[in-house]
Amino acid sequence: MSLSHIIQNPNHKIGFLGAGNMTTVFLRRLIESNTLTPKQIMVSNRTDGKLQKLKSTYDILIANTNEQLVDECDVVIIAVKPQDFNEALEPIASSFKPDQIVISLAAGLALNSLYKIVPNVRWARVMPNTPSRIGHGVIGLCTRDKKDVGLEEYIKSLLASLGTIISVESEEDFNTIMISSSSGTGFVFELMSYWQEWIEERGFTAEEARQITVETFFGASLLAQQSPNISFVELVSAVASKKGVTAAGLDSMRETEVERALRISFEKAWIRNQEIAKLV
């Protein structure tokens, strides 16, 4: 199936195998951004409840079986947990059309392993993070066949409403994006909870402390985004005057090796990702 055939067909269909959290995020963004109409989206699921809920919310198409989904859709997005992958795909492996576009959202499952489960299709991996829900995600993208000109651009345009899509050559780089952006979002929330806790200890209500924290992180991010030519080191210097209040806090951050602690967190996440990959 050629890409131009898919792109030029205004009724081409995108299928989601699995109707869980991530599919719900994708549906909302794709429909609200008018990237796709509800009738261009089909979903299948192991059990019926979530399917009916998605149908009543978005008026999308429902597939009675995974085979029907694969048969009727031009692009199939596999949105089941990594441990459910084999059970979901092996029975329907022969239903895929040669060169069909198949996108995996699973962590830990490498493109070559995916190709072994379903060969002769155009596999790509996509890794969204939770801010994708509001269109501010950082989304990793890696295609199996680097010579497949156009596939990367097609997926980028399909998923543009979820956020910034970073396309990489290797799965090592894909994992770096996953840990820094997907796990990283969790790390940032953890830091935010420390901020909120300290402000509350100083007598502010939880609501006030949360607002101060969120606006501090948001303002800092926005300032960095709008100052692309100013490094983080320079942005730090702009806050801290010599022997001043901020400098005292920064000195302590360096003495207590906050950077080392964070680096260890990244490395531990990296190691865990490799362990999980072996289990799947």
Ligand SMILES: NC(=O)c1ccc[n+]([C@@H]2O[C@H](COP(=O)([O-])OP(=O)(O)OC[C@H]3O[C@@H](n4cnc5c(N)ncnc54)[C@H](OP(=O)(O)O)[C@@H]3O)[C@@H](O)[C@H]2O)c1
């Ligand atoms: N959540 C995140 O923030 C996030 C971020 C990045 C990537 N991901 C990846 O995205 C994928 C989906 O995650 P999720 O959080 O959306 O999981 P989820 O909420 O658990 O949804 C998975 C869905 O797959 C369905 N399913 C399982 N086996 C099936 C089968 N054989 N046939 C059809 N449907 C089947 C489940 O059906 P039942 O209703 O019957 O259980 C469930 O609705 C995972 O690979 C995950 O690693 C998630």
